[in-house]
Amino acid sequence: MSKVVHVKGRAVPVIGDDIDTDRIIPARYLKEITFSRMGEYPFYDERFNADGSKKDHAFNKTEFQGASILLGNVNFGCGSSREHAPQSLVRWGIRALVAESFAEIFAGNCVMLGTPAVVASKADVAALQQLARQAPETEFLVDLENLEVRAGTLTVKVNMPASRRNALIEGSWDSTSLLVANSGLVAKAAAHLPHPSGRL
Amino acid sequence: MAKGTLYNKVWDAHAIAQLPTGQTQLFIGLHLVHEVTSPQAFDMLRERGLKVAYPDRTFATMDHIVPTRSQARPFQDGEAELMMQAIERNTKEFGVNFFDFASGRQGVVHIIGPELGLTQPGMTIACGDSHTSTHGAFGTLAFGIGTSQVRDVLASQCLSMDAMKVRRVEVNGQLKTGVTAKDVALFLINRLGVKGGIGYAYEYAGQVFDEMGMEGRMTVCNMAIEGGARAGYINPDQTTFDYLKGKEHAPKAADWEQAVARWKSYASDADASYDDMVRYDASEIEPMVTWGVTPGQSVGVSEKLPNPEAIADDGEKQSALLAFRHMKLSPGQKTADIKIDVAFIGSCTNGRISDLRAAAAIAKGRKVAANVQAFVVPGSMLVRKQAMEEGLDKVFIEAGFEWREAGCSMCLAMNPDQLKGDQISASSSNRNFIGRQGSSTGRTLLMSPAMVAAAAVAGHVADVREFATH
Numbered sequence A: 001m002s003k004v005v006h007v008k009g010r011a012v013p014v015i016g017d018d019i020d021t022d023r024i025i026p027a028r029y030l031k032e033i034t035f036s037r038m039g040e041y042p043f044y045d046e047r048f049n050a051d052g053s054k055k056d057h058a059f060n061k062t063e064f065q066g067a068s069i070l071l072g073n074v075n076f077g078c079g080s081s082r083e084h085a086p087q088s089l090v091r092w093g094i095r096a097l098v099a100e101s102f103a104e105i106f107a108g109n110c111v112m113l114g115t116p117a118v119v120a121s122k123a124d125v126a127a128l129q130q131l132a133r134q135a136p137e138t139e140f141l142v143d144l145e146n147l148e149v150r151a152g153t154l155t156v157k158v159n160m161p162a163s164r165r166n167a168l169i170e171g172s173w174d175s176t177s178l179l180v181a182n183s184g185l186v187a188k189a190a191a192h193l194p195h196p197s198g199r200l
Numbered sequence B: 001m002a003k004g005t006l007y008n009k010v011w012d013a014h015a016i017a018q019l020p021t022g023q024t025q026l027f028i029g030l031h032l033v034h035e036v037t038s039p040q041a042f043d044m045l046r047e048r049g050l051k052v053a054y055p056d057r058t059f060a061t062m063d064h065i066v067p068t069r070s071q072a073r074p075f076q077d078g079e080a081e082l083m084m085q086a087i088e089r090n091t092k093e094f095g096v097n098f099f100d101f102a103s104g105r106q107g108v109v110h111i112i113g114p115e116l117g118l119t120q121p122g123m124t125i126a127c128g129d130s131h132t133s134t135h136g137a138f139g140t141l142a143f144g145i146g147t148s149q150v151r152d153v154l155a156s157q158c159l160s161m162d163a164m165k166v167r168r169v170e171v172n173g174q175l176k177t178g179v180t181a182k183d184v185a186l187f188l189i190n191r192l193g194v195k196g197g198i199g200y201a202y203e204y205a206g207q208v209f210d211e212m213g214m215e216g217r218m219t220v221c222n223m224a225i226e227g228g229a230r231a232g233y234i235n236p237d238q239t240t241f242d243y244l245k246g247k248e249h250a251p252k253a254a255d256w257e258q259a260v261a262r263w264k265s266y267a268s269d270a271d272a273s274y275d276d277m278v279r280y281d282a283s284e285i286e287p288m289v290t291w292g293v294t295p296g297q298s299v300g301v302s303e304k305l306p307n308p309e310a311i312a313d314d315g316e317k318q319s320a321l322l323a324f325r326h327m328k329l330s331p332g333q334k335t336a337d338i339k340i341d342v343a344f345i346g347s348c349t350n351g352r353i354s355d356l357r358a359a360a361a362i363a364k365g366r367k368v369a370a371n372v373q374a375f376v377v378p379g380s381m382l383v384r385k386q387a388m389e390e391g392l393d394k395v396f397i398e399a400g401f402e403w404r405e406a407g408c409s410m411c412l413a414m415n416p417d418q419l420k421g422d423q424i425s426a427s428s429s430n431r432n433f434i435g436r437q438g439s440s441t442g443r444t445l446l447m448s449p450a451m452v453a454a455a456a457v458a459g460h461v462a463d464v465r466e467f468a469t470h
Helices: A027-031 A084-092 A104-112 A122-134 A162-170 A176-181 A183-190 B006-014 B039-048 B078-094 B109-115 B130-138 B147-156 B181-192 B207-211 B214-227 B238-244 B253-266 B314-327 B353-363 B381-389 B392-399 B449-458
Strands: A006-009 A011-013 A069-071 A096-099 A117-119 A140-143 A148-151 A154-157 B015-018 B024-027 B030-034 B058-061 B097-099 B124-127 B141-144 B158-161 B165-172 B200-205 B231-233 B276-281 B288-290 B298-300 B342-345 B373-376 B424-427 B443-446
Touching: A011 A122, A027 A084, A027 B078, A069 A122, A084 A104, A096 A122, A104 A117, A104 A162, A104 B147, A122 A148, A122 A154, A176 B147, A176 B158, A183 B015, A183 B024, B006 B015, B006 B024, B006 B141, B006 B200, B006 B231, B006 B253, B030 B078, B030 B109, B030 B147, B039 B078, B039 B147, B058 B078, B058 B109, B078 B097, B109 B124, B109 B130, B109 B214, B109 B381, B124 B130, B124 B147, B130 B141, B130 B214, B130 B231, B130 B238, B141 B231, B147 B158, B165 B181, B165 B207, B181 B214, B181 B276, B181 B288, B181 B298, B200 B207, B200 B214, B214 B231, B214 B238, B214 B353, B238 B253, B342 B353, B342 B449, B353 B381, B353 B392, B353 B449, B381 B392, B424 B449
Parallel strands: A011 A069, A069 A096, A096 A117, B030 B058, B030 B124, B058 B097, B124 B141, B165 B200, B165 B276, B200 B231, B342 B373, B342 B424, B424 B443
Antiparallel strands: A006 A140, A140 A148, A148 A154, B015 B024, B024 B158, B288 B298, B288 B443
16 A cells, blocks of 8 residues: 655646535435446536537646646535545546545545545635646645645645554555454454344 | 433443544444446445455445436436446345335435334444434434545444534424424534534434324434434334334334334433533424525525625625525515426435325315426335335326336436426425536425425415315
8 A cells, every 4th residue: 555645746726615526426426336437427417418519627628638726715525425536536547636625524534545635724725726826837745744735835734643643654544454354453442332133 | 412312322331442543343234236326336345355344234225316207227317227237237246135116125324224124222322424414313423434434434434533522402382384304404503504413413302202103203314414413313102112113124123112112212211411411492493494505504384585794793794795696586576476487306315105194184185386387206116116005196186296217217317307597496305405406596495395395286385284184
């Protein structure tokens, strides 16, 4: 598993509060039984009209193609637990997200994919979004070691839960092997914890 | 940091180890699985050569994609049929309990867990679905997870987690006539905001919840996530125990008393401390209707739609402006004037027997308005059976509602039940997000099942308090 300490790349601003998981990926795409094509679908209904013509959305703009850092606002990813949402962003090319706040399940899902979701102040997010719009060629750096985002002349402080940061920095964000390793302890505890059979 | 709460007690009892990252390895007592968020997780187990660690704590059903008009196989939708085949294959191969149509126990995952007695106080419960918070009604710590976490629970029966903060949300006094659990849920989201619960579990307490039945409690906890709280719960009490007694999986005979004693011990202590506490008075709440594209954008049915220009926070103001554009509604408009095209009663929020009874009491002896397509989708095969024993199906059919088979239906429209174009629905479900009900221009008004029935009859949003019940 790779260590995720720095994410470098151009940034794409996705403006608006409460951008929910249905907007990130419409439910009809969840009928696919693998994640392999999710990269084709992020913000689908906000990017395309019913006849397939393009709408005005950052993910459609030439200057943001190839961007790897998403800049969001408040409560980004609220709603469903569908991992299809971060999967679609990651498979489109997003490697880190910066926002004013994230919905809890969405932020957890991002970490499970080795993708940092860091928060910054309203003013700092606005400054980063403005920079990405005005100078889309700017290289952004999300630095988990120093908890900073640097871009152009800007340096802003960012934050994320310490344990999630550790998991990314240490490369232990894929938790399955850690959890399975404690199977002896789990078996001991399981024997006396509430069981759906009503067994005591 | 909260202390002495149910949250703390259940967390501590299920904490297995501290992981090198600093997160807690939390044991999951009950893992519920459905067809949409699990196939990739089972594939990951295969890739890694892992088994399901505790199949006796793992229960699957299918709900999101099942059609509700005809459930004959193969499904007409080839993709849905493939997804069904995947869960059939996966549950068989990995030895997971599976409630399919043939079991007579299929239904929306958050309806069947409680009705089968799988959901029991003091448990940790996870499911690849955000509305897992529903099970908190029983005094459990229950929350939604993504597919990679479904993989973790399948492989180890554990999750790697950080503890949440706990906010006590008290509603005291008595609810006014016509005000239901759904209205309480929508009111709280309106007041606390759709992001207010981020980082918190909500403990719902006070007279209103003490007096509320289990199904109402499930409605409130179901919508904790709509307020940003990943989990919501109510301390277990006699109402909880009475509901569970005799349920298929509930403790039996001599085990029962012992189980009740243990369940009581999980309840928050009288002197528990909380990270935050808020209080509301029940008399402030009236039947609620959402007018926007987040569950927090709502008003009492007698109110007019708000003026977004009056919102101080720019982000919230922009959200409201977007909502008015999408909904094609106007600030200052009377809520009761909003015409509807579709009326949907069902979902994990309001697809239980008491919900159907409340809606039937309004529908009885009345007719669905000519311009409205109305349908009722019981939350499970058992709810459906119970409703038919009570004759509710006949009440609905006579009034002009369609009576369907169990499933998630138009709550999220991953099945043939979808809005067309910019149709507007009165819906007893939980989300009014843009595109949620299957059309990118479709519009959703969330309300209680009785309010949906009233709207179906009137052809527009209507105040349920103006309808005599039968």
